[in-house]
Amino acid sequence: MPPNSRPGDAVFANVERVNAELFTLTYGAIVRQLLTDFEEVDEVNKQLDTMGYNIGIRLIDDFLAKANITRCSDFRETAETIAKVGFKMFLGVTGSVANWNADGTECSLILDDNPLVDFVELPETCQGLYYCNILCGVIRGALEMVSMRTEVKFVKDILRGDDAYEMRLKLLEQVPEEYPYKDDD
Amino acid sequence: MASTACFVIVGRNDCPIYESEVGTAPKKDEATHLHQFILHAALDIVQDVVWTTNGMFLKVVDKYNELLVSVYVTAGHTRLMLLHDSRNEDGIRNFFQEVHELYIKLLLNPLYVPGSRITSPFFDTRVRALARKYL
Numbered sequence: 364m365p366p367n368s369r370p371g372d373a374v375f376a377n378v379e380r381v382n383a384e385l386f387t388l389t390y391g392a393i394v395r396q397l398l399t400d401f402e403e404v405d406e407v408n409k410q411l412d413t414m415g416y417n418i419g420i421r422l423i424d425d426f427l428a429k430a431n432i433t434r435c436s437d438f439r440e441t442a443e444t445i446a447k448v449g450f451k452m453f454l455g456v457t458g459s460v461a462n463w464n465a466d467g468t469e470c471s472l473i474l475d476d477n478p479l480v481d482f483v484e485l486p487e488t489c490q491g492l493y494y495c496n497i498l499c500g501v502i503r504g505a506l507e508m509v510s511m512r513t514e515v516k517f518v519k520d521i522l523r524g525d526d527a528y529e530m531r532l533k534l535l536e537q538v539p540e541e542y543p544y545k546d547d548d
Numbered sequence: 549m550a551s552t553a554c555f556v557i558v559g560r561n562d563c564p565i566y567e568s569e570v571g572t573a574p575k576k577d578e579a580t581h582l583h584q585f586i587l588h589a590a591l592d593i594v595q596d597v598v599w600t601t602n603g604m605f606l607k608v609v610d611k612y613n614e615l616l617v618s619v620y621v622t623a624g625h626t627r628l629m630l631l632h633d634s635r636n637e638d639g640i641r642n643f644f645q646e647v648h649e650l651y652i653k654l655l656l657n658p659l660y661v662p663g664s665r666i667t668s669p670f671f672d673t674r675v676r677a678l679a680r681k682y683l
Contacts (some may be wrong), residue, residue, distance in 0.1 A: 384656075391658025398659070482656035484668055489659060 371451030374430050387481045404491040415500020423505040442470050474528040485522050493517045510538040554583040554631040559663045566666040570679035587629050590617040620644035643682040
């Protein structure tokens with residue numbers, strides 16, 4: 364059963380919120396600083412992804428503690444949960460999941476609206492920048508903590524002239540849960 | 549009637565950061581230089597006038613033959629200067645106010661460095677559209 368959008372709204376009503384402009388401009392300042400420090404756009408994309416990863420591996424605990432969701436039975440349900448509950452809880456917007464491949468290991472997360480990019484316009488010098496690349500890292504980090512190794516990357520970006528934000532989410536392997544010790548040791 | 553108009557934004561450190569010929573009159577190369585020259589000369593007057601009023605819109609501050617210079621100064625001391633030959637104060641006031649709003653949006657863009665040249669094509673298109681609407 365795919366989770367409906369209700370749980371996301373319920374959680375969103377309960378989490379603490381912060382002024383949207385403060386949030387947007389703070390993120391903007393981070394990207395700006397990275398551009399100054401690393402100079403290379405590709406390097407900035409990588410750095411944003413790493414930062415996101417570090418956020419994700421922590422954020423997943425917060426998410427599981429507050430979101431009141433049950434264990435996802437398959438990857439499809441996981442993707443739905445990210446789009447409907449995860450995005451709603453942390454970004455205040457709801458995404459959708461589309462374009463599944465045949466084995467159900469690859470899909471697109473689509474955001475029509477994205478609070479990170481208010482006011483932003485990419486100048487000529489930053490054409491290769493994936494401004495919201497931090498989101499990819501967050502998802503990758505969070506899923507890794509629940510034993511799914513994934514690859515996440517942006518394929519569409521409104522800032523680059525596309526019609527939506529689309530992240531391609533690819534499940535590489537499902538790491539079986541391992542216990543660090545055996546009972547008879 | 550063909551009108552001449554030249555719009556320039558001057559940053560707080562006196563560097564021009566945006567410039568466009570928004571008039572309907574056919575373009576002449578030497579005229580562009582003349583326009584820059586007149587606007588440059590008007591900067592000194594702006595400096596005096598700006599402290600005599602509380603408003604941001606300074607109206608016409610300078611004249612050169614039939615060309616007039618209207619100026620709008622933002623709180624951050626960025627000067628929006630318009631060289632024009634039409635006498636349409638309300639239109640110019642509205643034009644300045646809307647461009648000011650555009651400029652604020654531009655400043656909120658984290659990837660724009662305040663005081664640097666405005667290269668955004670979006671900004672340019674919007675300014676030209678506003679000029680057609682109000683001037």
